[in-house]
Every structure is written in C-alpha cells, then in structure tokens.
Amino acid sequence: MEASSGSTKQAAAAKDPSRRTFTEAARRAQIVNAAIEVIADAGYAKASFARIARAAGLSSTGMISYHFAGKDDLMREVVAEVSRVADAHVRPRMEERTGARARLRAFIEASVGLADAYPKHVPAMVDVLAHLRDDDPSRRDVLGTLESAADVQVERMREAQRSGEFREFDPRVMVTAIRAAVDATVTRAGREPDFDAEAAGRELADLFDHATRRTER
Amino acid sequence: MEASSGSTKQAAAAKDPSRRTFTEAARRAQIVNAAIEVIADAGYAKASFARIARAAGLSSTGMISYHFAGKDDLMREVVAEVSRVADAHVRPRMEERTGARARLRAFIEASVGLADAYPKHVPAMVDVLAHLRDDDPSRRDVLGTLESAADVQVERMREAQRSGEFREFDPRVMVTAIRAAVDATVTRAGREPDFDAEAAGRELADLFDHATRRTER
Amino acid sequence: MEASSGSTKQAAAAKDPSRRTFTEAARRAQIVNAAIEVIADAGYAKASFARIARAAGLSSTGMISYHFAGKDDLMREVVAEVSRVADAHVRPRMEERTGARARLRAFIEASVGLADAYPKHVPAMVDVLAHLRDDDPSRRDVLGTLESAADVQVERMREAQRSGEFREFDPRVMVTAIRAAVDATVTRAGREPDFDAEAAGRELADLFDHATRRTER
Amino acid sequence: MEASSGSTKQAAAAKDPSRRTFTEAARRAQIVNAAIEVIADAGYAKASFARIARAAGLSSTGMISYHFAGKDDLMREVVAEVSRVADAHVRPRMEERTGARARLRAFIEASVGLADAYPKHVPAMVDVLAHLRDDDPSRRDVLGTLESAADVQVERMREAQRSGEFREFDPRVMVTAIRAAVDATVTRAGREPDFDAEAAGRELADLFDHATRRTER
DNA sequence: CATGAATGAGCATTCATTCAT
C-alpha cells in the first residue's frame, strides 16, 4: 500500500516538478531568490533556513522545509536558477557572433557582465559550489549541468584548434582558468563598489584572446 | 593597544606573540596543521573545533580555545601559515630566474607545484578566504598580507610593461586572473587523483605568457 | 453533551457518527486501515499523519485532520477497528465449543490465529495501547471496550472455578497473563518470518490449559 | 592524522567506557535515571531530551548530547541499567533455591517483585524495547544481552525437561509467555495504586508452575 | 598548562493542526 516510502522527506515537495501549483512555484522562486541574496551577502555558512526565511519575509523555517525536500534541494535549485539566468544572459550574446575568437570574447564579456545585471547570482553560486565536497551525495545532481556545460566549452575549443583559429593548448586547463578568472572577477565586482565590471570584462576578454589565438610568428 | 581587536575575547594567551613559550608555539603549530588538514579534507563548514581537536589528537576543544582567541584567530593563523609555506616554496624558484617573463613562468609553475608539495595547504586557504565576508571584523587582518603581496605583483607587472617586456593591460585584472586560475588548478589537483599538476603548471604558465607578452606583429 | 471531550477541537465531522455519509465512512475506513499498516510496519512513533496519508494514497494530511478530530480520534478508531475484527474472528470459534476448557483453548488459538489472518492488526493495536498514558484524556474512551471485554473473561473464569472446571486462582492475574502472552506471540509472529503461529497457538493453549485446569491429584 | 573520524558524533562520549571520569559517570547515571523516570511516567514517545534534562535538573539538552553519543546511546544505557538492576535483584533470589520448579517460582516472584523495589524500571525498559523496530540499526546492540538471557532460560528449561522435572512443551513459547506475563503484571502494578504485586507474583508463579510441571496423571 | 564539564544559541527538520479556497 505504501506508495513511495523509504525517504523521510516530505512527499509533496520534491516529487513531481510538473505537478506544481502556481502558488507553489511562486513561493519556491521567492525562497530561491532570498537564498541567493543571503548567500551572496552573508556567505553559504551563515545561510541558515532562519536567515533565508527572514529575508524572504516568511514567518517560519518550516515553510522552507515544506516547499523543499531539504537544504540540498534548495541549494540545487539555487545553482539551477543561477545557471538558467546566466545562460539566458550569455548565450544570445555569444550566438550573435561568429568565429571562435569573437564568441570567446562574447562569452567572457557577457559572463563578467552578469556582475552588473545580477550582482548576487554568481557569487552565490560560487559559494554553494565551493561547499560541495566529494563525498556529498548530492554532488552529482548539482554538478551535472555545469560539468556538461564545461565539456561543451572544451569541445568547442578543440574544434577551434583543429580549424587553426586557436593555438595548441590543453583545453581543459584553459576552460578551468577562464571559469576561475571570470568568477573571481565577478565576485570582486560584487565586493568593490566602484569596480568597473565592463572594463574588466574587456580586459579579461583581451587576456584570453591573447592566450588562445594562433600566433603567426 | 590591543593588537587584534574586533573580538570581545580577552584570551591572555594569544595577545603577545613574543611572549610565547616553546610548548605553546608547538601546540599552536600542531593545531594549525590539523586545521589545514581538516579544512582541506572536509571543508571549512565542517571544520569544527571538535573535528580539529580530534585530528590533532587532543582530548578536548577547550585546548584550542585556550591557545587561540577564537575561531577567527585560528583561521588567521591558518592563512598566515599557508602564506609562509607558499612563499618559502615560490620565492626562491622565482629569484633564480631573470626577466619578467621567466619570473612569471616560475611563479605560476611553482605555485601550481604546491599541489604536489603541500596538497592540502592551498585548498584549505582558499576555503578559509572564501568564508571571509565584508562585515567580518577580522577580514582586514587576514587579507593584509595577501593584498600587499598582490600589490607587489601588480607593481612588478607595471614595471615589465614600462620596460616593454609585457604588453599593455590592466595589471590588477591580470593578477586576479592568475591568482584565481592557479588556485582553481591546485584545488582540482587535490580533488582529481591522477591530475598531472606539473603539466598543468606548464600549461598555465604558457597561457599567461601568451596573455602578457608583447606581441611583435 | 459532547461525546468525547478532553480535546479542544471542534471538528464538526467526527461528532455524530450516525450522521455520516457513505463517502465519509469509506474515507475513514481507508485512513484507519492505512494507519494500521503504518503502525505495524514503522511503529507508533513514526506513524505521523504524513506517513499515513501517503500510505492511504492521500495527497495531504489535511484530509486526515478533516475526517478525524485529531490524532487521538484516529487512534481510538484504530483500536476500535482491531477490536471489531478480532472479535469477529475469535467469537464464532469460541461459540462452537462447549465447556470452559475447550472455549479457553479456542479463544487462545483463535487469538493467536489472528497473526495469520490479520498480521498487522494486533501489533498495531498493541503499539497504540502501549502509548496511552494515565494522564491521557482519551484513555478512558479507548480502554472502555477492552476492559469490559476483560471483565467478561474474568467473570467466565470465576464461573468455571465455581463449577469446578478450573482450579482456584486469581482470574484477573490469569486474564492479564493470557492477554500478554497472546499479544507477545502474535507480535513475534509478525516479526519472525518463519514463525509457526498455529503451532505456537496450540502450545499456548496447552500452557494455559495446564495453568487453569483442576488438577486431580 | 584523523584519529577516528567517520562518525559525526562526539568523540568524548561513547568512546572508551573504561576511561570515564568519576564526574562523568555520575552525570551519566543521573541522566539515565531521569530518563527512566520520564519514560515510565510520560512514555517513550514523550521522553524528549528536553523533558529528561528538566527531570534531571539540567539547564540544557546540550548536556545530554555531551554525555551520550545520541538518543540511541542513552536508550541503550537505560536498557542496560534496568537489566543490571533486575539481574541484581533476581539472580540471588534464584540462586538460593534448588530445583527447576523452585527456581522458576523464585524467578517469577522476584521479577514481579521489581514492581515494588523499582516501580519505574521495568515499565521504562518495556517501553524502550517496544520502540525498537527491526530496521533500527541499534537494535542488535540493545537486544544483545536480553536475547542471550532468554536463550539461557530456554536452555535451563530444556534441561529440566530432560531431567523429567518439567513436562514437554516448546520452551521458547513458554519463555515468551513468562516474560510477557511478568512485564504486563509489573506494568499494571505501576499503574494501579493498590495493586498487590507480591500476591500477583505468587499467583503468576503458581500459574507457570502448573503450566510447566510434569503432571503425574 | 591542560582538562573535561558545562552552557545556551543555533541548526535543519518533522509534526499536528488550521484555514481559505
């Protein structure tokens, strides 16, 4: 008779995303955004349900537990939301360019541009990801999308190397470096009030343009 | 008069470093190293006094509180210790080279080389720094050394630009990018068992060599 | 005027049993049976409304609160249902025998036989009863039927003693012992997969036959 | 370096029983006795750390967590303590008798006598054991001693059957019945103020004497 | 110097129950 036991978690929350009510979706979004704010402002370590609930204007932490299967679930949603927002911001700016060099520039500038458009999103996500340990059971779930995104980037670089547009280098190291540099820059932008993110984006794009392009010597 | 205010603690022990006995210094070192290990293995979030005490072979957390004014103090010491170790590793390898390009290569390769020499130190420090928030009273204390180190690097780059060895770029953005890329690479090395840190170091050095050098086209 | 006071609830639904519609009765039965299942499987302590609702295929716990005045009310119904089922199983098997000894055998064997016929009912009831405390306001309500059943048994024993069929003993102690032994045996049957309940029933009947019968020495 | 990680529990509490301080042992005893009291009075379900702490005169529940690795550990200790007390009460009374019949009488009377000597101990233990589910990981630990005690009783009965002192019956069923009857009687004694436990003990001893002894017909 | 005991705030989570729809 037991329908889907095994988990102590609430049935309603994490079961079937397609069956969500409008109200539920709204509440979840509200909570996720409050979480992003709190994580960016106070850090993952202090992003307790209590704080998040307060930021979301909720009367109790029980509310969060009601809508999310647990902290993991909420954090997974935070990462997903930031990914979504970032992708929506970056992808069109890349796609209106042609050629690997131009697209890489666009990717970096748009990514750093998130610092202006959504100052808290990237720092929050970076903080969440920094707290995923290898042994964390939810690691795979959270990283899934991101790692495949990185794989796509690596593949794109390989192609540009084959076409001669990019010089020879280890694309994985390059992708890691770009990701790290962009995140660090966005984070710095969030912290330093009069940081010029747009200029820094251009600088960073120059940097990796020099780092990747074929040098005709 | 108090050296490191901000904390409400009095903690007679941690006040005047010059007055430390030998045993005290040894204990502190033992605790700091245990802390580095725990942070690298389990993450800052789970690096409680209890865990650190266990890792250090101490019977109680009281011991840690006795030797350090608080968690801030311990973490400050962790950062200082890693900085010391890193500097001792990197500086001589830089100084045996001449010219900005060679020295930058040496800096990057030696820094990434820390992944082999002290696999836990850099990840631990990165994790600690990621948890410093703007409102954190100990922020200034901790970041002091690091920021001045960064300033030195920025200054060196400016010089190399003036001498024509490096192309024109914003040296602050460059330093941030290098720092971020190196840290990310070392952290990846700690996580992925068969990661070839030496090769990655060379790749990264190549990357930033291309990114910085004067392009005679 | 209120039938089952003690609770602060008003819960229009549970007030007057005679006014129940068919759907209502069906829902109640469905919930009670789900509750029996959950209690037997997971224990009273973990038999939350959430779990019971899930087991009953209901989408929310609100449903249960709607149909029952509270947890007390539901548990009262669980006990009543098990009593009903047990009585329906045991009584006819007793009535087809004559003589106190034969009827006692029949009672014990039929009672233990519930382990095969309704494996979850008795353990669930035992678990519920174990959680009734002296100060529990619903205690009287729940125990009412059971205690009067015990009184009937005591009275029957007294008669059998007067008729000389049973030896002299304290019938209350005897009834308590039989009840306890039967319940423990049924519970063991529920836990141990290859427990032979029928054989144990015969053994237990023998046991109490020896314990009660007149010994002609 | 990590000495004994893996568990999130506190190191100090459950590690090495032999290394306990006097104060620690005293506190543990105090807490265990408070727990017995609360469980007997309010039931296992309501025996929260908060209640137990209050009963023990402690200012916070943290204190309990400090001395016990968790609720399981505390409950294990409750069972162990009651077992110890019961054994100390029952064993000498058995050993001063000879012959299986006399010893069984002594066992039952002494066991029921615990209702007078330690009115809360047995009910508390019964309540704790009733809440151990099959899937409970601590089940084995807790039941270990008890099950082996039952095995000893079964073996003793077998011997008495071989020697002809006891009639033929399934000793496991008999032991289960005795255990259940005794526990139920002690529990009743705890609930009903003017219950004559001594008389009931004698009655119960008679009951099982008749049930077990060889009937020379 | 070192220890272990104590403290109390904070944590995520589950609970029975209420209520507008």
Add this chain to the structure above:
DNA sequence: TATGAATGAATGCTCATTCAT
C-alpha cells in the same frame, strides 16, 4: 468534501566558548 498552503512549536543534535580545577 477536498485540497494544498501555512503555522509555529518541538525534535535531536552540533557548535564555539567559558571556567573551575
């Protein structure tokens, strides 16, 4: 009738820190 959203108290537990010895 039925639902899902909301509530807030309570749960076991961990934490950094204090302090008497």
